[in-house]
Amino acid sequence: MKIDLTKIPPGGKRINFSLEPGWWKPDFDEDRIVGLDSPLSARLKIYLAGEKIVVDGFLSVRLLLRCDRCLETYSKDLTTDFRIYLSMFPFNGEAEVELLENDLNLDFIDDNFLDLDQIIKEQLILNLPMKTLCTKDCKGLCPICGCNLNTGSCSCQSRYETLGNVS
Template sequence: MLIDLQTVIQETEVRETLPQDWWKAADRAQQILGFSRPFEAHIKISRVGDKFLVDGKLYGGLEVVCDRCLEPFDLEVKAEFNVYLVARERDDNEENLELLDEEMEVDFIQGETVDLDDVIREQIYLSVPMKCVCQESCRGLCPQCGTNLNVASCLCESGSTHPAFSRIEKRKIEGE
């Protein structure tokens, strides 16, 4: 959605429901497969001097790939963000950029319009945790044969039985 920043006198508010097919298959890492349900976006854009502050809330669900077992799962997303929009002038230099609050995220824009879809897409990427697992107890894939250990066990494991245990088993058999 294109917003003409010239029409933002003080504050502009946008509420939008992004349909489930809004997310187009990823160009970057394929971790996000799509929306698992529609996203609610509530965004306020306010004029701050010669910059614009985007104050946004996103709520929805993503279908993402588990880092350990590589199976898709539903990740609930509740994201709040603040981003400054700064028009990039031809003569902008490092000095001008240093005046910005270092804690704040900055998106550079060309001209007087911003595509909110780009801002939202970026924030959705950022909302996915670095370590993204379907459940804390996910057992992942067997490094040798690739079996998903959440749903099956494989023979590779039998070779790694601790020697102490096999001794106990042996004694039990001998005692019988």
């Protein structure tokens, strides 16, 4: 969804919408997020403050994440509030917009249009935990045979120990 920044009314513009789970695409290039497990609801307010454009937002969604250790998919609720500042300069009669903080080098602005999809995508990524774990004590995969140690067991570890190769 794109918003024309030259047409923000003086009192600001409020947008509430919801995105279906199919909105998240594998080519968003974020391996940890497998997809959305619920529709994503977004409430945004875009307003001018002096020469700045401010985007206040609230997002709520249930994400499908990939566990760092066992690589299984699990669900996690995510809600977040955020505020982004953009700067707008008059240029040859047209407005030119520049990002003040370029967090992840994502393109929020395309000509004079604000790309809400990119903003939401970046907020989801920024709010991921440092490590995505299905459970706090996920046992992960056996480094030798690759079996999921949460749901199965193998004899690799004991063989490894008898060989005296544990460092």
